[in-house]
Amino acid sequence: MPPGDDTVNENLTSGFPSGRLYHKWENLMEILGSMDSALVAFSGGVDSTLLLYTAHRVLGKRLVAVIASSELYPKKEIQEARQLTEKWGIDYKVMQSKELEDERFVLNPSNRCYYCKHELFRKLWSIAREKGCRQVLDGANYDDLDDYRPGLQAGREWSVRSPLQEARLSKDDIREISRFYRLPTAEKPAMACLVSRIPYGIRLSPELLQKVEKAESFLENLCFTQYRVRHHGSVARIEILEKEMLKMLQEKERIVQCFRDLGYSYVTLDLQGFRSGSMNEVL
Helix, strand or coil, X not given: CCCXXXXXXXXXXXXXXXXXXXXXXXXXXXXXXXXXXXXXXXXXXXXXXXXXXXXXXXXXXXXXXXXXXXXXXXXXXXXXXXHHHHHHCCCEEEEECCHXXXXXXXXCCCCHHHHHHHHHHHHHXXXXXXXXXCCEECCCXXXXXXXXCCHHHHHHHCCCECHHXXXXXXXXXXXXXXXXXXXXXXXXXXXXXXXXXXXXXXXXXXXXXXXXXXXXXXXXXXXXXXEEEEEECCEEEEEECHHHHHHHHXXXXXXXXXXXXXXXXXXXXXXXXXXXXXXXXXX
């Protein structure tokens, strides 16, 4: 039995959301089926979870998952990724990545993701060779082609494949298939590394990333569903869903106190609401 809920109907054509989506899913399985073995870069997010689930169905023991751990990733995300691979019985390794040792990345240029991914993929290929894996896969989806993603260039340079992208699966497609297979990440809010909260040009440090992580953890404990705390020096700019803005105002005293304790002088609510990649709007 593959990972997921044991009550899921194993007949793929029975009750599948749509024919169009089934053909994309079938294409994804064919792409993975053409591989001898693979290593999946696994973050525990919506995209990489569907990729790992599908790869495990197709490749079985010829699959390895690698979880990157560093100051760039919330500790909670790393723990959830570990728990999922263990639950599914997938061979996995937690790799300590050290992006903040690269001065080019620490300077935080607009192509910072290139340096991060370049080093990540180098290390992943090293592990892949140790494990006898012939392919390294990431969870980039078809929508990522429309965004500013310098990390995609690093993927091309290291011959990393993006099966979800190859199968033309969008984020909405991925969520729909995840719901069908009852994956625990189907409704999980979009995540990104903590560096995405910092404007380009501001020098990165472990202390700065921890500050942002603590601020977002506080919002999570207040049960906000989708949020970002964008760091602008002494100003914290909060992005949340429009439907939760009233709740934000109701909790404002607690939020302001927490953020001031973290060192922010001003706490603001972005009236445009949550949007992925908002730091790229200045480019």
